[in-house]
Amino acid sequence: MRDCPRLFISPAHTDPMEAEGQIDLAPGQAHYLGTVMRQQAGAEVEVFNARDGAWRGEIAHLRRDRCSIRLVEQSRPPAPTAGLRLLFAPLKRDATETVIRMGTELGVTRFCPVVTERTNTHRLNAARLESIACEAAEQCERLDVPGIDPLLPLPEVLSQWPADVALFAALERTGRQATPPAPRVGDGVLIGPEGGFSPREHDMLRRLAFVRPLSLGPLVLRADTAAAAALALVGAGLDAVCGTGL
Structure with missing residues (x-):
């Protein structure tokens, strides 16, 4: 088959x-x-x-x-994907499509596009992105297709985020690595736009108890590369806890 x-x-x-x-x-x-x-x-x-x-x-x-x-x-038999939610700032068209494709292959259960202070793209072709997610699910042999939420401002999404659900935020040059607690199914990963988060957004994220700063290493990554790296990093911890891959 x-x-x-x-x-x-x-x-x-x-x-x-x-x-x-x-x-x-x-x-x-x-x-x-x-x-x-x-x-x-x-x-x-x-x-x-x-x-x-x-x-x-x-x-x-x-x-x-x-x-x-x-x-x-x-x-x-039916089996839900044991994965993570991905919050990301929309990028230029091809890069956004890459995030959807790679995220689906890495087990993202839901994509949550957010508008940050440095976001340059404020419109998304929802039908196109849903088609890409479907094609990626067909190719990677998962049984479900991740949903894609409407584009919302980052502060609005954070204000509705459950306090008991971890959000691993890729904060460049943070110097801190999120380790405890181990990731759980349904936790989130947050990736910023080209140029990274603004100083005000950095302060806002660090004040939130559910946000866990995540270092992706000493090099500055493209936003789409950072999404794949963060999902792989956090997903490895999830794999160890659940005994299943993303």
Whole structure:
């Protein structure tokens, strides 16, 4: 099954999956299978979502933008991704898309874009980012697709942050490394914009008890690189606690 195409099936648009059931794909997915992947009737595919897990299926009918999949058997039961939330300041288009792609592969459960004092991008193409997250989930073999929140000011997000949930903030040149307590599923990672957080934001973050300053080393990283580095660093601690990868 690892060599066959994987397709995310939104549980909002289909009944629960069961053996010998049939799923009609969206036109874009049908086009992908027939034109891009050059699949034909009888070929194996894997369909998945967080509600139903992963299912092995066969293409029952495929023509242009129409395709139906016959479900054969469940290959993986439902299992939520044991990951982190990522708060990040939107970057230039390609860099933001990279953050979404890498974050999905590294197990982010929810993306929370925030506006900081030095944020240069104040608009996001939500549909485009959701599509990228879906494609990344299909490629990395996770069962769920992370959600993407609306863009909000950082102070507003922090004011609503639960006091018992840790937020690991990548504060450049902080000289401090967050260690205790160990990260937990549902904790957050915060990455700033190009140019980093402003002095006022640094002060605000250090005053919050749930914020844990996180050092990413002596070098100054691009914001998209910093997101991947922070997720890998905190995720390694989460892996040790949970016994599962991001």
